[in-house]
Amino acid sequence: MARRAALYAAALVAYAFLYVPLVIVVLFSFSASHLGTRWAGFTLHWYRVLLHDAAMLHAAWNSVIIALAASLAATVFGTLAALATRKYRLRFLPVLVLAPLSTPDILQGVSLLVFFVLLNVTLGLKSVMLAHISFCIAYVAIVVSSRLAGMDPSLVEAARDLGASPWKGFWLITLPLLAPGIMAGGLLAFTMSIDDFVITFFTAGAGTTTLPLRIYTMIKVAVTPEVNAVSTLLMASTLVLVLSISKLAPQALKGMG
Amino acid sequence: MALLEIRKATRRFGHFVAVREVSLEIEAGEFFTLLGPSGCGKTTLLRLIAGFDTPDEGRILLDGCDITLTPPERRPVHTIFQSYALFPHMTVADNVAFPLRMARVAHGEIRVRVAQALREVQLAGMGERLPQELSGGQKQRVAIARALIDRPRVLLLDEPLAALDLKLREQMQLELITLQRLVGITFVYVTHDQGEALALSHRIGVMNAGRIVQLGAPDAVYEFPQTRFVADFIGTCNLLEGTVRRQTGARLTLEVSGLGELAASARTPVQVGERGVLAVRPEKVRIAAQIVPAPGEVHLQGVIHDQLYLGDVTVYKVELAGGRLLEALLPNSAAGVVKFFEVGDHVDLAWRAEAALFLHD
Numbered sequence: 001m002a003r004r005a006a007l008y009a010a011a012l013v014a015y016a017f018l019y020v021p022l023v024i025v026v027l028f029s030f031s032a033s034h035l036g037t038r039w040a041g042f043t044l045h046w047y048r049v050l051l052h053d054a055a056m057l058h059a060a061w062n063s064v065i066i067a068l069a070a071s072l073a074a075t076v077f078g079t080l081a082a083l084a085t086r087k088y089r090l091r092f093l094p095v096l097v098l099a100p101l102s103t104p105d106i107l108q109g110v111s112l113l114v115f116f117v118l119l120n121v122t123l124g125l126k127s128v129m130l131a132h133i134s135f136c137i138a139y140v141a142i143v144v145s146s147r148l149a150g151m152d153p154s155l156v157e158a159a160r161d162l163g164a165s166p167w168k169g170f171w172l173i174t175l176p177l178l179a180p181g182i183m184a185g186g187l188l189a190f191t192m193s194i195d196d197f198v199i200t201f202f203t204a205g206a207g208t209t210t211l212p213l214r215i216y217t218m219i220k221v222a223v224t225p226e227v228n229a230v231s232t233l234l235m236a237s238t239l240v241l242v243l244s245i246s247k248l249a250p251q252a253l254k255g256m257g
Numbered sequence: 258m259a260l261l262e263i264r265k266a267t268r269r270f271g272h273f274v275a276v277r278e279v280s281l282e283i284e285a286g287e288f289f290t291l292l293g294p295s296g297c298g299k300t301t302l303l304r305l306i307a308g309f310d311t312p313d314e315g316r317i318l319l320d321g322c323d324i325t326l327t328p329p330e331r332r333p334v335h336t337i338f339q340s341y342a343l344f345p346h347m348t349v350a351d352n353v354a355f356p357l358r359m360a361r362v363a364h365g366e367i368r369v370r371v372a373q374a375l376r377e378v379q380l381a382g383m384g385e386r387l388p389q390e391l392s393g394g395q396k397q398r399v400a401i402a403r404a405l406i407d408r409p410r411v412l413l414l415d416e417p418l419a420a421l422d423l424k425l426r427e428q429m430q431l432e433l434i435t436l437q438r439l440v441g442i443t444f445v446y447v448t449h450d451q452g453e454a455l456a457l458s459h460r461i462g463v464m465n466a467g468r469i470v471q472l473g474a475p476d477a478v479y480e481f482p483q484t485r486f487v488a489d490f491i492g493t494c495n496l497l498e499g500t501v502r503r504q505t506g507a508r509l510t511l512e513v514s515g516l517g518e519l520a521a522s523a524r525t526p527v528q529v530g531e532r533g534v535l536a537v538r539p540e541k542v543r544i545a546a547q548i549v550p551a552p553g554e555v556h557l558q559g560v561i562h563d564q565l566y567l568g569d570v571t572v573y574k575v576e577l578a579g580g581r582l583l584e585a586l587l588p589n590s591a592a593g594v595v596k597f598f599e600v601g602d603h604v605d606l607a608w609r610a611e612a613a614l615f616l617h618d
């Protein structure tokens with residue numbers, strides 16, 4: 001009994017450590033105080049401020065565009081990568097595809113920056129998109145791979161056996177069965193892209209800003225309640241996406257770094 | 258001409274030879290079974306016939322046409338997979354309709370034929386269900402309906418009953434026999450269950466280590482195994498090692514150490530002095546407290562070492578001179594008698610010399 005109580009207490013402390021900071025941010029986004037870290041009564045004022053902050057809206061718009069482009073492209077390439085890994089069973093292929101997951105962001109950011117400079121790519125929206133595509137592919141590939149691994153290989157053979165061409169077999173059997181995994185992978189890529197800071201920071205150049213970059217710029221001055229408000233919105237949308245992923249591909253989130 | 262012909266097919270995986278120079282002719286309408294222990298290459302051979310894999314050497318002919326390199330979708334051959342491989346995202350009706358859709362049969366006709374096929378396998382009214390809403394036996398039936406709906410020339414079945422429990426398996430065996438007679442399609446059936454092979458097939462090909470080691474009707478394979486492996490693998494068989502001493506026609510005299518000279522018969526040429534085994538099935542061994550041997554019978558004495566009561570029969574393990582054990586089978590057919598012998602009883606054993614086969618080592 002005592003052991004169990006101790007266990008619950010420990011769990012409570014751990015979860016508190018994880019979530020209390022987030023709760024505080026959400027709470028203070030509704031605070032009437034000008035300081036982002038003090039409570040002075042409920043207000044929606046900061047959300048209204050947010051709506052009229054042209055720079056912030058522009059950054060958000062950039063973030064959404066980048067995340068959409070990156071997740072769409074990564075979904076296609078990541079799915080193809082997962083299929084290829086399964087088909088050719090080369091030992092080094094999964095390593096190549098999944099390595100970005102365990103490479104430090106800062107390293108990816110710096111190396112992409114150097115790469116773009118070498119290739120004379122102008123830093124801006126496009127370079128950020130390219131950078132995001134490159135790290136999102138791995139996320140899609142890992143989710144689709146786990147879905148593929150759970151798929152009975154005799155299903156596609158059965159389709160061929162019963163008269164389907166290789167293309168028909170892919171279109172009628174493989175793709176529909178992978179669809180939840182592909183969707184989940186795409187959503188995961190979207191969340192990874194929309195709140196990426198480090199890689200974006202290195203590849204965005206001077207003129208381009210995204211939501212995380214903008215938030216960072218603002219808190220360099222002060223933690224205003226407006227930052228809390230935009231963070232709350234970002235958090236809420238990420239939460240919705242993660243919930244959809246876990247609904248679509250419950251196994252996809254297990255074993256994720 | 259045989260419907261399906263396999264000519265010296267060999268399939269290697271690296272250095273490992275999974276199928277080794279297999280030649281086989283299967284007739285139209287035949288129920289043919291490939292029987293062999295796990296890993297002997299049955300599935301690999303079936304995959305060559307289905308077209309999922311191609312042989313490294315050799316040819317496969319259907320109706321006299323070389324189909325060695327024809328892709329699976331263009332062979333009139335269908336497979337029942339052990340996992341059934343029903344498409345989980347399609348209803349039962351859509352699963353069964355799949356081959357017809359691929360063949361671009363008209364919608365109206367598909368509907369009629371699917372309904373008909375589902376009736377034939379007692380699944381009328383279940384067309385709108387998803388595969389995961391079916392029991393194991395029902396999934397099996399859907400797989401069969403789907404594989405037979407466009408009347409293939411050959412149906413390949415890879416251990417289709419292995420996942421079912423015993424009762425259902427026996428029932429499905431009977432259904433499979435009936436079905437095969439009804440549709441007249443050639444079945445190539447894979448199993449490692451010898452009972453199933455004996456019960457179902459017109460002919461059995463016994464496989465071992467990538468080769469077909471014996472080919473024949475079930476009774477021929479059971480009664481007259483040609484090798485020690487076949488005798489041992491199919492049913493149970495007493496095997497006594499010995500040396501050929503004399504030969505007169507098909508009748509041999511074998512020297513078995515500890516037991517002296519025993520009569521046996523041979524169905525293949527034998528040389529005097531050759532070593533081999535004497536194979537006699539437990540149910541061919543007469544066992545009684547006292548036996549006056551008939552002419553031409555082998556007669557031995559022993560002590561009951563162990564008994565295994567199986568309900569309908571009892572298996573007695575009898576210790577012979579020199580400590581060798583021999584199995585004999587006695588049906589418990591006498592009313593009211595539960596046990597004929599106790600452990601330690603002295604018994605007489607006898608069998609007809611024709612029942613004892615000499616097999617080369």
Ligand SMILES: Nc1ncnc2c1ncn2[C@@H]1O[C@H](COP(=O)(O)OP(=O)(O)OP(=O)(O)O)[C@@H](O)[C@H]1O
Nearest residue numbers: 270273275293294295296297298299300301302449
């Ligand atoms: N794709 C493959 N790559 C390498 N080895 C293989 C491959 N497929 C089969 N083998 C090997 O070939 C041998 C025969 O396999 P196969 O599946 O044909 O056996 P089987 O007779 O069907 O056995 P079981 O009764 O266990 O199904 C096995 O030793 C297996 O390991």
Ligand SMILES: [Mg+2]
Nearest residue numbers: 299300301415
């Ligand atoms: Mg097999």
